Amino acid sequence: MAQWIDDEFALQVSEWIRELALTGQVRLGYKKTRAELERLQKENRQLQTKHRQLLEKKTYHKFKKGASFYIISDLDGKSLKCKVGFEGLDISVRLQQHRSTMPHCKLEYLVYCEDALLLETIMLNKLYNNRKNFNHEWIYAMTPEQVIKEVRATLHFMSWEYSEDTTIQNYNNQIEADFQIVCTLP
Numbered sequence: 001m002a003q004w005i006d007d008e009f010a011l012q013v014s015e016w017i018r019e020l021a022l023t024g025q026v027r028l029g030y031k032k033t034r035a036e037l038e039r040l041q042k043e044n045r046q047l048q049t050k051h052r053q054l055l056e057k058k059t060y061h062k063f064k065k066g067a068s069f070y071i072i073s074d075l076d077g078k079s080l081k082c083k084v085g086f087e088g089l090d091i092s093v094r095l096q097q098h099r100s101t102m103p104h105c106k107l108e109y110l111v112y113c114e115d116a117l118l119l120e121t122i123m124l125n126k127l128y129n130n131r132k133n134f135n136h137e138w139i140y141a142m143t144p145e146q147v148i149k150e151v152r153a154t155l156h157f158m159s160w161e162y163s164e165d166t167t168i169q170n171y172n173n174q175i176e177a178d179f180q181i182v183c184t185l186p
Helices: 007-023 034-055 091-101 116-126 144-158 168-183
Strands: 068-074 081-087 105-113 135-140 162-164
Touching: 007 034, 068 091, 068 116, 068 144, 081 091, 081 116, 081 144, 091 105, 105 116, 105 144, 105 168, 116 144
Parallel strands: none
Antiparallel strands: 068 081, 068 105, 081 135, 105 162
16 A cells, blocks of 8 residues: 555555564664664564474473482572472472472482482481471572482481482483573573
């Protein structure tokens, strides 16, 4: 329709439509350079790609089933803390539940042990002074490595049979990749 009025007006209208599509707004009397519009278009495509990647259903590493004790942390956390926990059947399902409230849930340690529930109780009691009332399973002011050292010492002291999982990094690779995508969003 703008072409019927004037070719130059039609060109201006098409530029306004393009700017509206790229930026969501049009400023009259202000012309963006072609380079600026191309940069905005490239940014828009990158954001759409990252958004699509985040929306895709992720497949995470599956762990073997059985009683287990685990330590997790939050890559997006603002304080030094980690959570200890017990899972009686399937740690993969438990991690999925944690990811629903903490998308960047990193698995720091996983050990399979018949006495995993007792191990959780012992660790929560042993590290009582590093816990806060409102988050009773979170251990504060200790690195995951320090907590793992305490767990291993307890396992050794109790002389329990246990098996440490060696495939944790397969799970964490996906978590870290997702976290990198989110961190690069403007």
